[in-house]
Amino acid sequence: MSDTVMEVKGLTKQVSGKKRIVHDASFVMNKGEILGLLGPNGAGKTTTIRMIVGLINKTEGKVFINGADLDKEGLACKSDIGAIVENPSFYDYMSGYKNLQLYARMSKNPITKERMDEVVELVKLSHAIQDKVKKYSLGMKQRLGVAQAILHKPALLILDEPTNGLDPKGIRELRDYLRQLANQGISTLVSSHLLSEMQLMCDRVVIMEKGKIIDVSNISSLSENGNSDKLIVSIEVKKEHLQQTEQVIKMVDGVSIVKQENDHMFILEMNQNLVPTLNRKLVEAEVDVYGIESKKTSLEDKFLALTSEDNVQMKEGQ
Template identity: 50%
Template sequence: MSDAVLKVQSLTKKIGNATIVDNVSFEIKSNEIFGLLGPNGAGKTTIIRMITGLINRTGGSVMINGSDLDKDFEGAMNQLGAIVENPEFYKYMTGRKNILHYARMSSNDISNERIEEVIKLVKLDHAIDKKVKTYSLGMRQRLGVAQAILHKPSLLIFDEPTNGLDPQGIREFRDYLKVLASEGVGILISSHLLSEMQLMCDSFAVIEKGKLIHTKEHMIDEKTETIHQVSFAVNDGALANKILQEQFAEITILTFDASTISVSATREQTAQINRLFNGNELDVYEIGITRKSLEDKFFEITEQEMRESV
């Protein structure tokens, strides 16, 4: 048994002659925030609608926490919380009434304590007894999240969850996603906003024209072997170049002039270079790191794939 909370295999959707989703497979573990990345029209929403059982699949299988969508639909749905389209609420009822109504419709028993816990988690305590029609977009979104997590699902799915949220709202959303993931939930979010995914996801899949073209894990882990462009401001660039050439041959030197030297180095190598410079009585005034953003990598990946496919 794998510990995947979502296992998607060979997912395919054809409409007429068009293949909208083409043989897509991926897995999400508990504790993991997984991003489905791709431009408009790539097929993200279609994938999510198939996983959540909103539309039929042409082919492929979906397992949610061990329950097969085809064999045990209800079991699978019990493990799932999702916001696919904008969540619908009764606007003339309070947030609390909406939640209570939803809790009563759920096939799970949801205690009052759980309801209070969820309201606090999404930070709606101050507004929960106000009518939903007075809520801002961000508050409605939080109410939607509250509904989605009420029955403690193992898998959460959000399609473009931060659409229309302000930076503060996005940040709060990110914070409680991390809390949920740390409690053992696996989370799938879709977006075409790459810079945002960079801050939110542990791993991601790039989807383009219905095909999954790349998956990459832990792009943003500071402690990994990720290579950055690092520039050192020094009192003697030529000496710095000489020291590295003679004593640290595996380092790639990108450029140097009288006062700076730029190299490709990991985090650990950056510290080693600094020690080496200090040991050779070279003065280091500043160390600057240019991290490749996920956006750069996304375009690198998609451009490379496009070159390979022609």
């Protein structure tokens, strides 16, 4: 057995007419990995997830769960998956515990009472588990959703927009919890349109835009600048010294102006070791510097860069 939990190959969903909601999506998930599915609303994240869990029929493509073909061994594949699709919905006329019992009964492997209690404890619902779900807050429902998804110890957890309706504390708890599961070897696929969350939660992200996967990145390589020599630096100077500043910048080799912002700021691209040089030259030229700041290339920048490239292409195409 390899360490691949899921392999998605050329997944495509075409709806009536020619419109492709998801087009040729391929990616792999490793054991114990938290993979983010990131994209703006309408990018095809939910459709992709629903094709994987079998709620939506795929037009083309293959999904393998632990090496088993979803088309041929659908039930075996589903046994390995636990999921929350969209807002967690429950039978609100029953208690949280009774709801969980229903899902426990549907598992192919028997689930003991101890396991039930363990999961309830884990999602911190012990105090309210005998209450009817209609009394639950959205956060509690979200946690009950996580409970039903992990009850049967799936190898793969799929969460569609799990942070919707969660307060910052709840999001943090979910994050910690997913990390805990990952350490136990459970892989998680999380979708979201919130970049900052993905950055904190995931090991890797798959970026989707208009039904296509446009990039797969490692979070660590994105958030730390260590990998590239080039740095984005913003420099803030006195308004009157703007021209002098520009002259100084042009004198230093290896520094290029990305753009001028407002009337007192430059965004520059440069090597990190050139920052002191530039600073010294500016002081020598008697430019009043208010601030030099190194900007991280965050996932957001990357995301925006990727999607704006796409926008440019769109405009050219028209």
